[in-house]
Amino acid sequence: MKFTIQRDQLIDSVQDVMKAISSRTAIPILTGMKIEAKSHGITLTGSDSDISIESYIPAEEEGMVNVENIEEGSIVLHAKYFPDIVRKLPEQHVEIEADENLSVTIRSGKAEFHLNGQDAEEYPQLPKLQTDDSFELPTDLLKSLIKQTVFAVSSMETRPILTGVNLSLVDNKLSFTATDSHRLASREVPVNSTKVQFESIVVPGKSLNELNKILDDSEEMVEISVTNNQILFRTKHLNFLSRILDGNYPETSRLIPEQSKTVLQVKTKDLISSIDRASLLAREERNNVVKLSTLDQNIVEITSNSPEVGHVSEELTVQSIEGEELKISFSSKYMLDALKVMDVDEVMVDFTGAMRPFIIRPINDPAMIQLILPVRTY
Amino acid sequence: MKFTIQRDQLIDSVQDVMKAISSRTAIPILTGMKIEAKSHGITLTGSDSDISIESYIPAEEEGMVNVENIEEGSIVLHAKYFPDIVRKLPEQHVEIEADENLSVTIRSGKAEFHLNGQDAEEYPQLPKLQTDDSFELPTDLLKSLIKQTVFAVSSMETRPILTGVNLSLVDNKLSFTATDSHRLASREVPVNSTKVQFESIVVPGKSLNELNKILDDSEEMVEISVTNNQILFRTKHLNFLSRILDGNYPETSRLIPEQSKTVLQVKTKDLISSIDRASLLAREERNNVVKLSTLDQNIVEITSNSPEVGHVSEELTVQSIEGEELKISFSSKYMLDALKVMDVDEVMVDFTGAMRPFIIRPINDPAMIQLILPVRTY
Numbered sequence: 001m002k003f004t005i006q007r008d009q010l011i012d013s014v015q016d017v018m019k020a021i022s023s024r025t026a027i028p029i030l031t032g033m034k035i036e037a038k039s040h041g042i043t044l045t046g047s048d049s050d051i052s053i054e055s056y057i058p059a060e061e062e063g064m065v066n067v068e069n070i071e072e073g074s075i076v077l078h079a080k081y082f083p084d085i086v087r088k089l090p091e092q093h094v095e096i097e098a099d100e101n102l103s104v105t106i107r108s109g110k111a112e113f114h115l116n117g118q119d120a121e122e123y124p125q126l127p128k129l130q131t132d133d134s135f136e137l138p139t140d141l142l143k144s145l146i147k148q149t150v151f152a153v154s155s156m157e158t159r160p161i162l163t164g165v166n167l168s169l170v171d172n173k174l175s176f177t178a179t180d181s182h183r184l185a186s187r188e189v190p191v192n193s194t195k196v197q198f199e200s201i202v203v204p205g206k207s208l209n210e211l212n213k214i215l216d217d218s219e220e221m222v223e224i225s226v227t228n229n230q231i232l233f234r235t236k237h238l239n240f241l242s243r244i245l246d247g248n249y250p251e252t253s254r255l256i257p258e259q260s261k262t263v264l265q266v267k268t269k270d271l272i273s274s275i276d277r278a279s280l281l282a283r284e285e286r287n288n289v290v291k292l293s294t295l296d297q298n299i300v301e302i303t304s305n306s307p308e309v310g311h312v313s314e315e316l317t318v319q320s321i322e323g324e325e326l327k328i329s330f331s332s333k334y335m336l337d338a339l340k341v342m343d344v345d346e347v348m349v350d351f352t353g354a355m356r357p358f359i360i361r362p363i364n365d366p367a368m369i370q371l372i373l374p375v376r377t378y
Numbered sequence: 379m380k381f382t383i384q385r386d387q388l389i390d391s392v393q394d395v396m397k398a399i400s401s402r403t404a405i406p407i408l409t410g411m412k413i414e415a416k417s418h419g420i421t422l423t424g425s426d427s428d429i430s431i432e433s434y435i436p437a438e439e440e441g442m443v444n445v446e447n448i449e450e451g452s453i454v455l456h457a458k459y460f461p462d463i464v465r466k467l468p469e470q471h472v473e474i475e476a477d478e479n480l481s482v483t484i485r486s487g488k489a490e491f492h493l494n495g496q497d498a499e500e501y502p503q504l505p506k507l508q509t510d511d512s513f514e515l516p517t518d519l520l521k522s523l524i525k526q527t528v529f530a531v532s533s534m535e536t537r538p539i540l541t542g543v544n545l546s547l548v549d550n551k552l553s554f555t556a557t558d559s560h561r562l563a564s565r566e567v568p569v570n571s572t573k574v575q576f577e578s579i580v581v582p583g584k585s586l587n588e589l590n591k592i593l594d595d596s597e598e599m600v601e602i603s604v605t606n607n608q609i610l611f612r613t614k615h616l617n618f619l620s621r622i623l624d625g626n627y628p629e630t631s632r633l634i635p636e637q638s639k640t641v642l643q644v645k646t647k648d649l650i651s652s653i654d655r656a657s658l659l660a661r662e663e664r665n666n667v668v669k670l671s672t673l674d675q676n677i678v679e680i681t682s683n684s685p686e687v688g689h690v691s692e693e694l695t696v697q698s699i700e701g702e703e704l705k706i707s708f709s710s711k712y713m714l715d716a717l718k719v720m721d722v723d724e725v726m727v728d729f730t731g732a733m734r735p736f737i738i739r740p741i742n743d744p745a746m747i748q749l750i751l752p753v754r755t756y
């Protein structure tokens with residue numbers, strides 16, 4: 001194997017692929033990165049067996065030459081050293097060569113690295129997904145869907161299915177739902193007409209977080225295909241493959257109250273600032289609990305009390321309060337997590353009494369829902 | 379105690395004073411921050427008994443009003459909550475009030491915090507230094523002196539005296555010296571005429587690091603005064619007091635070779651890049667050791683070899699090589715630490731053979747010296 005490649009292209013690809021590589025893996029060769037040279041371009045592969053990422057660098061693209069002098073072949077390099085070496089090479093031109101003894105030479109300017117490689121034959125084959133049945137989504141919309149739901153997955157392994165985000169695609173409507181059983185985040189979006197339908201596919205939250213980091217905010221399309229146990233996200237030069245969690249995702253639609261007794265309309269930023277301040281004293285002792293009480297005349301009071309430290313109270317003017325008077329306590333962390341991803345200037349908060357879950361949603365957009373269970377304080 | 383203060387001034391002062399406050403201290407009240415209101419201004423104090431910092435906010439300054447409505451008094455507030463509260467207050471105007479029950483109220487806009495304070499009488503008195511005998515140094519020069527030496531202090535408590543930087547002021551020449559017995563960093567600068575003289579004052583490296591963080595790069599003068607066991611750095615609004623280490627600092631001047639057998643002149647940046655690359659493979663296995671060999675014609679070769687991982691070599695063109703041929707091995711970490719603080723485009727490296735300490739210094743400036751002991755590799 002031999003080729004000459006542009007350093008900056010290589011750095012970007014290496015950085016993407018590294019997101020799948022873990023130094024703690026049961027399969028030693030997965031601590032390495034696979035490099036495969038074909039006449040049309042170079043493919044880098046990393047995997048921790050849950051997530052696999054392939055990044056492709058075409059030899060030529062839009063009249064630019066990325067890779068030259070290609071002799072086909074493949075090798076696995078230790079991912080502990082290779083990324084730092086690439087990043088610190090002195091020149092744009094980088095020559096990479098592997099000989100029959102798996103010895104790899106990396107040359108750039110007057111610097112020359114010799115690394116011991118591993119046989120690419122020993123690297124596990126990634127499952128080939130049939131991609132006829134796929135649907136598409138703009139990258140920035142996919143990133144929003146992930147950000148607005150993935151924070152609500154459970155971090156506890158006691159119910160593994162809740163560590164994932166539940167995807168469903170029925171009648172050209174795609175929904176993402178996550179819950180840790182104390183809160184729930186859900187959003188539904190229309191997709192372009194597709195034959196693909198699935199009721200429930202649960203993708204590990206960790207996979208979606210890594211995917212979100214790799215994808216640039218753009219309107220380019222991501223092609224998504226699903227099999228029984230894998231989901232593939234494909235962009236122009238990237239294949240991101242994740243395993244799907246086994247098990248049945250709980251039915252969540254009944255959790256969402258259908259009527260409300262008190263409805264607030266409030267500026268998102270104001271509510272975030274108030275809750276954030278109230279939570280300062282609630283951090284440890286009180287498990288982040290703050291209390292919201294409606295007062296007269298479009299004013300709510302946000303308070304928190306930690307006997308050891310002190311207490312805090314703040315009157316917040318809201319856009320409107322409708323319905324019954326209310327005093328309710330909840331986790332400030334859950335509230336802040338939800339408000340920070342909503343990405344709208346104003347939100348509605350629908351309460352159904354101090355003991356019932358409440359809902360935060362954008363005004364006039366029922367397709368996004370943040371649900372939080374209150375905390376009993378007496 | 380009661381006053382109204384500008385939030386941004388308060389944030390800056392709190393941030394400075396926090397650098398002295400540790401949550402792990404044998405004296406519980408030192409986990410707090412002392413606030414003292416006098417008619418002319420507010421003083422904040424933090425201390426971990428090694429370092430004490432006082433920050434002063436004058437009521438008025440250059441026609442601007444920082445503090446108003448002052449009722450004199452003092453209180454101690456828990457430093458775990460106070461800084462975050464101040465930072466997140468909604469308005470510029472902040473009212474702070476302590477009552478006779480040590481209950482403190484902080485008001486800003488419609489937010490109101492009530493904190494339990496502690497009696498300021500219980501806060502230890504900081505030693506008063508007599509400041510008649512002092513000398514002055516521009517802030518940016520003091521910061522350079524610290525940065526160029528403090529990294530070389532020992533991190534081992536086996537010889538506590540080496541965890542400090544040795545200061546001496548004789549005949550209006552101030553020198554800073556640090557060594558961990560494997561390397562030494564030293565710089566001497568002239569100071570304005572002063573009566574102050576001392577042979578050796580050892581200031582903890584940790585104190586100087588914190589001082590460097592607090593001081594802004596400016597040409598304003600820092601006033602420095604020394605007693606038997608304390609050193610005080612004083613700027614317009616800041617008193618930074620550190621304890622001095624007990625014990626005799628070793629005589630270091632004899633370590634510095636007086637003649638050299640091989641002299642390199644090289645661009646600092648080129649040498650940093652080459653050593654940095656060579657050290658990539660040397661990180662663990664080989665204790666960061668790299669090898670430098672002179673070749674013909676103004677070329678040196680930098681190499682490193684880690685049998686398990688691979689090896690790296692690079693030819694580096696230098697400005698000049700004079701004297702004997704040389705092959706020498708040394709810690710790349712020590713070399714990079716030294717080169718990165720030199721702040722000059724070109725350096726001289728003076729070798730006296732493969733087994734002797736070598737010196738890195740700016741061209742034409744004998745007042746700054748970085749000395750490194752080589753590593754035996756056979």
